[in-house]
Amino acid sequence: QVQLQQSGAELMKPGASVKISCKADDYTFSSYWIEWLKQRPGHGLEWIGEILPGSGSTNYNEKFKGKATFTADTSSNTAYMQLSSLTSEDSAVYYCVKGNFSHWGQGTLVTVSA
């Protein structure tokens, strides 16, 4: 069955970068968009953007341009999101989601603290 397995929780210093991975199983990885979302208490769910692994095409929410960068490796069925210049505002749970929003990763908690 379709699964998205995300990398583990990260504790980062302000100003650092973090790279989250999302490994997909049991579907044609290259053919479906991978969406990335952010969830913080009191801020709801925010769409960061998406990548189509087969072509590398991306779409970013204007709000996250310059903050998030998406890549994908079709040989390992893994998508990545790098977040740069981390601040406390980036502390959140991040999800990768298969493009029709039917399957979600378990979430990766990123905590930014000095």
Place this chain on the structure above:
Amino acid sequence: DIVLTQSPASLAVSLGQRATISCRASQSVSTSSYSYMHWYQQRPGQPPKLLIKYASNLESGVPARFSGSGSGTDFTLNIHPVEEEDTATYFCQHSWEIPPTFGGGTKLEI
């Protein structure tokens, strides 16, 4: 960006009764054929789960006590009869344009 306003923010319903959650969009998210509105359930510590797609289509495996309706700017999620396991936060989300946005959520207590 399209703003989705959910109401109420929280809701307490007795076992076996009906829960109704509303979602209003700041502009229409419907064509004559489709409404680009979807509903999710999120239990604590878990990712959201897709319940209803395109306003009224039940996702595979979702119990029939969940139903969705609406078009244009006004949409509704109904749960009847509610069960204990329905305690969760519910979100609406549109896919009319980029960026897709989510409602602020409705916390349901049974």
